[in-house]
Amino acid sequence: MPGFSFDRSTLFVAAIAAAGLGIFGSTRISLGNAIVGETHRVDLGQKAPSGIDAIKAQYRRPLTIPFPKNNSFTPEKAALGKKLYFDTRLSVSSAQSCASCHSPGFGWGDGLEVGVGHGMAKLGRHSPTIVNTAWGAIFMWDGRLATLEEQALGPIQSAGEMNMPLDRLVARLSAIPEYKPLFEAAFPGQEINPKTLASAIATYERTIVSERAPFDAWIEGNEKAISEEAKRGFVLFNGKATCSACHEGWNFTNDGFQDIGLPSADVGRGEFLPGVIKMKHAFKTPGLREIGRRSPYMHDGSLATLEQVIDHYDGGGVDRPSRADLMKPLGLSAQEKSELVSFLKTLSSDLSPTAVPVLPR
Amino acid sequence: MRKLALFSLVILSGLSVGALAANQIIHQQGRVFSSESMTIKKGEAITFLNDDSVPHNIMSASKGNEFNLGSQPPGTSTDVSFKDVGDVQVLCAIHPRMKMMVKVTD
Ligand SMILES: [Cu+2]
Numbered sequence: 031m032p033g034f035s036f037d038r039s040t041l042f043v044a045a046i047a048a049a050g051l052g053i054f055g056s057t058r059i060s061l062g063n064a065i066v067g068e069t070h071r072v073d074l075g076q077k078a079p080s081g082i083d084a085i086k087a088q089y090r091r092p093l094t095i096p097f098p099k100n101n102s103f104t105p106e107k108a109a110l111g112k113k114l115y116f117d118t119r120l121s122v123s124s125a126q127s128c129a130s131c132h133s134p135g136f137g138w139g140d141g142l143e144v145g146v147g148h149g150m151a152k153l154g155r156h157s158p159t160i161v162n163t164a165w166g167a168i169f170m171w172d173g174r175l176a177t178l179e180e181q182a183l184g185p186i187q188s189a190g191e192m193n194m195p196l197d198r199l200v201a202r203l204s205a206i207p208e209y210k211p212l213f214e215a216a217f218p219g220q221e222i223n224p225k226t227l228a229s230a231i232a233t234y235e236r237t238i239v240s241e242r243a244p245f246d247a248w249i250e251g252n253e254k255a256i257s258e259e260a261k262r263g264f265v266l267f268n269g270k271a272t273c274s275a276c277h278e279g280w281n282f283t284n285d286g287f288q289d290i291g292l293p294s295a296d297v298g299r300g301e302f303l304p305g306v307i308k309m310k311h312a313f314k315t316p317g318l319r320e321i322g323r324r325s326p327y328m329h330d331g332s333l334a335t336l337e338q339v340i341d342h343y344d345g346g347g348v349d350r351p352s353r354a355d356l357m358k359p360l361g362l363s364a365q366e367k368s369e370l371v372s373f374l375k376t377l378s379s380d381l382s383p384t385a386v387p388v389l390p391r
Numbered sequence: 392m393r394k395l396a397l398f399s400l401v402i403l404s405g406l407s408v409g410a411l412a413a414n415q416i417i418h419q420q421g422r423v424f425s426s427e428s429m430t431i432k433k434g435e436a437i438t439f440l441n442d443d444s445v446p447h448n449i450m451s452a453s454k455g456n457e458f459n460l461g462s463q464p465p466g467t468s469t470d471v472s473f474k475d476v477g478d479v480q481v482l483c484a485i486h487p488r489m490k491m492m493v494k495v496t497d
Contacts, residue, residue, distance in 0.1 A: 063456055064451065064456045064458035065458075065473075067470035069468065071467055072442070275445045284486060284488070286487070303450075307462075309448075354446070
């Protein structure tokens with residue numbers, strides 16, 4: 031985006047310069063495009079803090095999985111998608127499947143700091159979980175893909191990951207006799223092609239939902255479901271520690287992009303919005319379901335334990351222009367930190383085992 | 392930090408005390424824009440009011456009407472007027488569900 035690079039501090043400097051000339055009231059600062067006026071402070075009034083019951087109500091589990099209109103759920107699509115998801119023949123080496131990096135054994139991640147791709151080479155970022163991805167607003171750590179269907183085809187083709195050109199994959203799958211009737215059942219009259227492949231995988235992925243955790247039982251009224259310590263952690267999560275400003279709702283994310291001050295050179299979302307200072311080093315806020323099973327943490331896998339994660343937030347991270355304004359030292363006591371960790375552990379469910387499907391030959 | 396200092400300076404100088412004009416206002420409470428679309432005449436302003444509890448970063452990359460408000464703290468408002476006729480996609484860079492269309496007419 032050439033020519034699209036300005037930030038708020040430039041505007042403020044300009045506003046102050048104008049104020050010095052005594053023309054502030056009518057100043058309009060044009061940057062060649064839309065015209066941005068000065069920023070006013072507005073009194074929003076004092077909002078009464080929400081009571082615990084109102085806060086808890088924001089964390090109720092949804093009753094149904096959302097599927098998009100253009101790729102609605104059918105059991106045939108989900109069953110085919112599951113086979114494709116676990117099929118190593120989707121990679122050029124026939125050695126890696128989607129499940130290699132997004133494995134049910136590790137909370138649908140891989141338990142590694144960063145992913146491992148084609149030729150066992152390390153990738154740049156931590157493999158994210160795909161749990162609750164049906165609720166995702168945007169995909170990948172840097173938000174470069176808009177839909178789960180696009181996302182499903184991304185790692186398959188990526189040279190560093192499964193390294194499989196789609197035309198070659200379609201030819202390979204078409205040569206496996208038992209796939210043909212499965213595609214026909216899921217997509218009557220259509221062929222094995224990138225669109226049906228992506229639709230099937232995305233449909234299966236949307237069915238991967240975190241199961242009921244002790245936290246859900248507590249939200250629904252069972253006071254004995256979690257410890258008093260964890261309850262205090264939940265209050266901190268929504269209060270002093272400000273976690274819920276980003277990790278909000280039942281899946282604990284609003285899918286927003288924030289630079290949380292990790293000392294990594296990766297610009298993340300900034301690659302796609304280079305003129306927006308707050309997007310430099312910004313990564314998508316991950317959900318926190320099954321978080322106790324998903325170490326190591328962060329987009330780069332740089333923190334091994336939840337305790338280290340809390341310490342990072344408590345310190346506020348690297349102070350730089352891109353760092354989210356919400357990131358600042360929290361001043362948490364050792365007890366408060368341990369309460370937060372106790373709370374986070376209540377988000378793990380008793381995941382029932384996932385059976386690996388018998389694959390077509 | 393520097394930005395914050397500048398911001399306070401503007402406020403302390405009493406320079407930012409301006410009532411919201413009769414512009415059309417877009418609210419941001421609850422991480423959503425109060426309207427999905429809005430029609431406005433060329434040269435007129437929309438007021439983007441952050442009445443939410445977290446910062447937002449309102450922007451557009453639509454050709455001819457690009458702007459970027461940067462991190463807009465809760466309790467502040469900024470006016471934006473559009474010079475080119477056409478459809479402007481306005482987004483929050485932080486929150487991907489915050490999207491709206493502004494139709495700029497002659
Ligand atoms: Cu926002």
